[in-house]
Amino acid sequence: MTEKTQIKFVKSKETDELISFVSRLPKTKKLNGVRENSQFGKKICVLAEHLKGIIQTDVLYDVELKAMYNKNGYIVVSATPALFEAQMETIIVPKAVYKVNIVFGYKHVIFDPKDGKSPSYRSIDAIIELLNERVDLKHKEEVITDFKKRAQLILNQMKVDGYIVKQ
Numbered sequence: 001m002t003e004k005t006q007i008k009f010v011k012s013k014e015t016d017e018l019i020s021f022v023s024r025l026p027k028t029k030k031l032n033g034v035r036e037n038s039q040f041g042k043k044i045c046v047l048a049e050h051l052k053g054i055i056q057t058d059v060l061y062d063v064e065l066k067a068m069y070n071k072n073g074y075i076v077v078s079a080t081p082a083l084f085e086a087q088m089e090t091i092i093v094p095k096a097v098y099k100v101n102i103v104f105g106y107k108h109v110i111f112d113p114k115d116g117k118s119p120s121y122r123s124i125d126a127i128i129e130l131l132n133e134r135v136d137l138k139h140k141e142e143v144i145t146d147f148k149k150r151a152q153l154i155l156n157q158m159k160v161d162g163y164i165v166k167q
Contacts, residue, residue, distance in 0.1 A: 001066075001067070002064045002065060002066050002077060003030075003031050003064070003065050003074075004062065004063065004064055004065075005022060005030070005031045005032060005033060005062075005063060005065065006033055006060055006061065006062055006063070006082055007020040007021075007022060007033030007045060007060070007061060007063055007076075008020060008033065008057070008058055008059065008060055008061070009047075009055055009056075009057055009058075009059075009061070010036065010057055010058075011057055017046065017047070017052075018047055018052070018055055018057065019044055019045060019046055019047075020033060020044075020045040020076075021033070021034050021035065021036055021038065021042040021043065021044055021045065022034060022042060022043055022045055022065070022074060023038060023040040023041060023042045023043070024041075031065065031074075043072065043073045043074060044072070044073040044074070045063075045065060045073060045074045045075070045076050046073065046074075046075055046076065047075075047076050047079075048075055048076060048077050051076060051078075051079055054079075055079055056135070059081055059135055059136060060081070060082040060105070060136060061079040061080060061081055061082060062079070062080050062081075062082050063076050063078065063079045064076070064077050064078040064079075065077070081135045081136050082105075082136055083136055083137065083138035084104040084105035084107075084136055084137065084138060085104060085138050085139075086102055086103070086104040086137060086138070086139070086143045087102070087103045087104070088100065088101070088102050088103075088143070088146055088147065088150065089101045089103075090150045090153065090154065092154060092157055094157070094161050095161050095162075097114070097115075098112065098113060098114045098154045098157065098158055099111065099112045099154070100147060100150045100151055100154060102127075102131070102143070102147060104134075104136070104137055104138075104143075105136055107134070107136075109127060109130060109131065111124065111127050111147070111150075111151055111154070113151075113154065113155060113158065113165070114158065114163070124147075124148065124151045127147065127151070128144055128147070128148070131143060131144055131147065132144070
């Protein structure tokens with residue numbers, strides 16, 4: 001019998017293998033991913049041989065778990081990255097705020113060509129590169145196309161408002 005949940009993997013200090021931990025919720029009896037230092041009773045999750053080398057650390061995965069023979073933990077028999085829909089918002093307040101906010105999962109990406117704290121906030125190419133690197137973004141190409149349109153709209157509005165814009 002397999003069970004489904006979502007977990008992130010970390011590299012074990014002892015074995016250099018990717019591992020994760022789960023805990024069973026008392027009320028619902030469902031397995032939930034937890035951190036290694038969790039106070040709840042937890043069991044270890046190890047990767048099946050066919051998944052080793054494919055899974056990345058610090059990425060949320062939808063997994064199927066099979067209980068180990070001795071019931072001390074679980075074996076991950078399938079894992080696919082969890083995908084999140086992107087929510088995009090364009091904010092323009094003439095002569096004050098020019099932003100595109102992209103939110104997916106717990107990740108916030110902000111394009112702010114006027115007041116961005118670093119070049120990665122002010123550059124369209126840097127934002128596109130960041131979005132391309134993400135494995136948890138659903139409909140990635142559509143999101144990037146929409147972002148390019150919104151970013152260009154903001155840059156055009158900044159020109160109209162009298163700012164000197166580098167393209």
